Amino acid sequence: MAEIDSLSPAPVLRLRMPVKKSHLLFLLKLALTVGLLTFIFRSVDMNDVWTRIIAINPAWLFSALALVTAGYALCGLRWAWISQGLGIEVSRRRKIRLYFLGMFASLFLPSTIGGDVIRGILLAKGEGRAGMGLIAAASVILDRVNGLYALLLLLTICMAMVTVPTLWWWGWLALVSGMWITMPLLPRLTRWLPERLAQLKALPLRDSHFQHMWWQSMPVSFLFQMIIIQAHVLLGIAVGLEMPWAAYAVMVGLVAVVAMLPISLNGFGVREAGYVGFATYFGADPAAAAAMAALWVIVLALSSLPGLYVLWRMGGRKRIEASMHQDISPGT
Numbered sequence: 001m002a003e004i005d006s007l008s009p010a011p012v013l014r015l016r017m018p019v020k021k022s023h024l025l026f027l028l029k030l031a032l033t034v035g036l037l038t039f040i041f042r043s044v045d046m047n048d049v050w051t052r053i054i055a056i057n058p059a060w061l062f063s064a065l066a067l068v069t070a071g072y073a074l075c076g077l078r079w080a081w082i083s084q085g086l087g088i089e090v091s092r093r094r095k096i097r098l099y100f101l102g103m104f105a106s107l108f109l110p111s112t113i114g115g116d117v118i119r120g121i122l123l124a125k126g127e128g129r130a131g132m133g134l135i136a137a138a139s140v141i142l143d144r145v146n147g148l149y150a151l152l153l154l155l156t157i158c159m160a161m162v163t164v165p166t167l168w169w170w171g172w173l174a175l176v177s178g179m180w181i182t183m184p185l186l187p188r189l190t191r192w193l194p195e196r197l198a199q200l201k202a203l204p205l206r207d208s209h210f211q212h213m214w215w216q217s218m219p220v221s222f223l224f225q226m227i228i229i230q231a232h233v234l235l236g237i238a239v240g241l242e243m244p245w246a247a248y249a250v251m252v253g254l255v256a257v258v259a260m261l262p263i264s265l266n267g268f269g270v271r272e273a274g275y276v277g278f279a280t281y282f283g284a285d286p287a288a289a290a291a292m293a294a295l296w297v298i299v300l301a302l303s304s305l306p307g308l309y310v311l312w313r314m315g316g317r318k319r320i321e322a323s324m325h326q327d328i329s330p331g332t
Helices: 019-043 046-054 058-085 092-108 115-123 133-159 166-192 195-201 208-239 245-259 270-281 286-303 306-313 317-328
Strands: none
Touching (some): 046 286, 058 092, 092 306, 115 133, 133 195, 133 208, 133 245, 208 245, 208 286
16 A cells, blocks of 8 residues: 655535635634633632643653543544445555644644644645645544544543532433434435435445445544543543543533634634633642643644654645645636
8 A cells, every 4th residue: 555645636525715704714813712712811819720730750751641642643543444344445654644633733733723633634645645735624624523522422431430510411311312313324314415426425435345444443532532531540640630431521521522613723712711611610729730731732743753754755835835735726
C-alpha cells in the first residue's frame, strides 16, 4: 500500500466562507473564550492554583501525557479502519500520522479551517484518489461520530453512579437510548438524499465490510474515552482534585461534548469553566480543578507534537496550505 507523500491537487472539500463573516465568527469565539477565562481568574484563588501547579510530581504529568499520546495513536487506527471501510486505500501508518497532524494544526496553526478538515483534505490527495474528497470528508465525520457514540455510552454508565438531577437523568437516558436504537437505521436514510448529493448516497454505509469496520472501531473509541478520563484523574491526583472516577467521567465527558460546539477557540474557556463548575457541583475544590485544567492544556500541547514532525516531513505549513488552497480557493 503506497504512502501519500505527494501533495498533488485533488478535488476535496470545497469550503468557503466570506472573509468578513469568518472574522466576525472568530471575534465572537474570542470574546466568549476571554470572558470565560476572565470569570475563572476572578472567581478562583489563582495563588492557590499556581501553588498546586508548581508542587506537582512530574511523574503524574508524564503518565498522563503517555496515556493521551497512546490514545491519539488509537484514534488514528480507528480512523484508518473507518476509512478502509469506505474504500480509501491508504496505509494505516499514514492515517495515524495525519491524525496527529490534525491535532497539531487544531492547536497551533493559524487557519480558518480546523485540523479535521486538514486531515480530510490531505487524506484525499495522492495517486489513485482523484474525486475521493467527499469520501475522505465522510471518513473524518464518521470517525468523530463513532467516538461520540462511545462517549455518550460511557457517560450514561457513569451518570448512573453519581448524583444528578432526576429530570436531567431521564432526559439524558431517553436521548442516548434513542441515538443508539436509531444508529443502525441511519445508513438507510441516505436513500432520501437529493441527487445533487449522489456521492453521499453512494457511500457504502450498508455494506458488510464498512459495518464490520464501524463496530470494530467502537471498542477502540470506548477505550480512548476511558484513557482521556484516566489522564484527567492522574492530573487531578497531582493537584489534589479529589473526586470519584465516575464523577471525573461525567465532568470530562460533558465538557467534551460542549467543547465540540464551535462557540470558542478550540474549546478554551468552555473547557476550563466546565471543569471548575462540575468540580464545584461534586463538592471538590475549584482551585484544584482550575490547576488540573491548566495541566490538561500542557498535556494537549505536548501530545500533539508528533504532528509537528509530520508537518516538517510534508514540507511545512506553507506547502500544505498552498496545496489545500487549490481545493478551497474561490472559484473552485
